Amino acid sequence: MQLQVMNSPFNQEQVELLNRLLPTLTESQKIWLSGYLAASQSASVPGTTEAPAAELPVGNTGQTISKEVTILYGSQTGNAQGLAENAGKILEGRGFQVTVSSMSDFKPNNLKKVQNLLIVVSTHGEGNPPDNALSFYEFLHSRRAPKLDDLRFSVLSLGDSSYEFFCQTGKEFDQRLEELGGTRLYPRVDCDLDYDEPAAEWLEGVFGGLNEARGESAAPALATVPQAGKPAYSRTNPFKAEVLENINLNGRGSNKETRHLELSLEGSGLTFEPGDSLGIYPENDPALVDMLLEELKWDPEENVTVNKQGDVRPLREALISHFEITVLTKPLLEQAAQLSNNEDLRELLSPGNEEKVKAYLEGRDLLDLVRDFGPWDVSAQEFISILRKIPARLYSIASSLSANPDEVHLTIGAVRYDAHGRERKGVCSILCAERLQPGDTLPVYIQHNPNFKLPKNPDTPIIMVGPGTGVAPFRSFMQEREETGAKGKSWLFFGDQHFVTDFLYQTEWQKWLKDGVLTKMDVAFSRDTDEKVYVQHRMLEHSKELFEWLQEGATVYICGDEKNMAHDVHNTLIEIIEKEGGMSREKAEDYLADMQQQKRYQRDVY
Incomplete structure (x- = not known):
């Protein structure tokens, strides 16, 4: 409906401005604006204060409805964590007392005390929970899980509909909480890769459910909390980064093509830490x-x-x-x-x-x-109209911002294969390999990943396992440690097909070894020997020393292919702990699970 002077309280100039603005707004922007106006209106009414928690209305079950909300997230790449933290800020702005926590940091025994629970969780790999959701997931699906008759909950599930088990983890949390006696504040929402609008709608629905449970009438729409100090560029407003360098890292005759990309972030205000990723919005061929x-x-x-x-x-x-x-x-x-x-x-x-x-x-x-x-x-x-928006591609950042100010480096393997009688090409990787020249620009944003970070203590030893392009974040780790003068020992396991053509960043690793920034490096080139040798075989060869590093408090990092490499490396770690620690298989698994709980076992796998 077009606003007019006759059907609104606005003058002609205001009507013209509003009619130009309103059609351009997204759903989440409209939600923000309505909440902002409602909040500013209530702030101008004298004497409007929140009732103390003890005086809140009584729900249908007879117990006092708390204004405390617990938000638990399970996140592999940081999306679910970002949404959970933003939801917490928004609800706090509406007068709720909010606790936001990773599932791995939440004590499951406290679940019985929670009245209002929001779950924000992604699905990883073939329908699996993210690493930091595993322990809570297992507890909730075990016989030790308590009855939760007083619990009100809602689940926001993130996934990718191109996978068979789309949003599986969220669906399982939702079902299990109901089985334990919980009541939904608002129905579960399953988000595909373009999740911003459904997530905003879910939060508004949750807000309505919380107010309804407390016997309150419908409240003003939620406002998205403006993020003070954050850069203007984001996932929904990417920065056009200029390509500075685009180099093939593989030697002549290699079966692979791996591009080293250097992009300028000058003027963007974007910052990142080692372990973060860069999102690229590519174009189709x-x-x-x-x-x-x-x-x-x-x-x-x-x-x-x-x-x-x-x-x-x-x-x-x-x-x-x-x-x-x-x-x-x-x-x-x-x-x-x-x-x-x-x-x-x-x-x-x-x-x-x-x-x-x-x-x-x-x-x-x-x-x-x-x-x-x-x-x-x-x-x-x-x-x-039946097609979905082209999703961004995430790549582990291969550089340190302190070592390369205003730049971000990536390591991208070109994907080419034949299927069903036609050659197929990776959308983003082939854009970079075949059509992207220095001086061109790419729409990019920073994807912060709090679950893949260097230890806070620079003296902590680190063990890095990254075959192929999985070595990218470890280049950023080494640049950062060199820049900061960190003294902790470091050990890299790298693998690829051929030593001569596929030793990515070889001269840099050799320089870091010579300078003592990198303490040890073991390599596995699978096609150079009659019997294929992979990184997990090199780990087994050094099992005694590797276990000693673990006992000294080393943090282990794995980056790369989840289905094969990461699975094999995980089992190899258990085997090493079992053998060198003189433990049963079950105890060795507990040892590794405990490392994960302490954030000493971190994975960036895909």
Whole structure:
């Protein structure tokens, strides 16, 4: 509805300004604005104070409803933690007493005392809880979990719908809390990669549920708390970083292509610590977009609306820069079936065909879907409305800000493979390898990861395991330790295919060894010997010394592929602890779990 002088209390100039502003606002911005106006209005009313906790209304069960809220997060990369902390600040601004804690730092026995519980948790790998949620998850699903009849709760679940077990951990927390007797303050919300708006809506729903439980009428909408001192650039407002260097780290004849990227952050105000990641919003390969347009016979210049805010772009540009076209998900297939009369697609999605769906999704993209299940007698606008926004790609930062002010370095492996009769390419990695030149810009933001950090005590020994591009954060660790003069011992296990062509950053490691910044380095080049040797084999060769380092208080870091490498290294660590510590398997597992609890075993795996 357009505001007018006749239907509003505003004058002509105000009406014109508001009519220009309001259509441009996102849902979360509208929520913030309404909350801000309501808060400023209540602040101007004299004598409005909150009732003491003991005087709050009584709920339906007869007990006093507390204004205390506990927010627990399980987070692998930092997204869930950031949302939990922001939710805590917002609720505090509305008069609640809030405790925000990592699940690993929360004492499970205190759960019985909690009346209002909010869970913010991501799902990791193949439906697994994040590392810092494991102990709490296991407690809650054990026989020791208490009855929680007085608990009110709500779950915000983060995930990626391209994975089979989308938001699985959140779903399991939600179900288990109900089984233990808890009552939902607000239904669980499952977020895909673009989570900002659903997360804001969830928090507003939670706020309404908290007020309803206390017998209060609907309150003003929540306002997002302005983050004082934070840079203007963020995940939702990325900085255009100029490319300074783009170098292939592999030697001639290598089976791999690994790009070393140096980007300028000058003027951004962005800061980071070793262990953090950089998010990049990539563009799709224009050649793939052109094949898609040709297949669908659509006009590349047709204007289409790309989001709820009504932004309009030419179709080709929208497919290059806004929509995901290289990954298929089950929800996408289900929505596509509504746009097609193809019986084969309907048959594929019929009950009992879960394994066939999973097999079809593997290694295929939107072009395959279009070719396999046409004709598509719908408009371009209808079709693109089922596509999700292209997600950012996260890369471990390979440099220290103190060593390289106003710069950020990345180590990116180019992804190329053949599947279903076509060559496939990684969206961001091939953009960097084939189309990105010095002087170009990339939209980027910093993803802080509090779960992968150097020890606070610079004298603490560190053990780093990072094959291939997994070595990236350890380059930042070494740069930082060199810069700060840290005295703690350091030991790197690095692996790749060939010594001659694939020893990433070789001269830098050798210099750090010579200067004593790096104490020890063991390498495994799997294709240089008849029998393949990996980093876990090198660890076993040094099991006695490695266990001695653990006993001295060393922190262990693992970065890289989760499904194979990280799994094998985890089991190797247990084997070493069991053997060298003279423990049973169960005791060795407890030893490693205790290290994790103490933040002495940290993983950045994908």
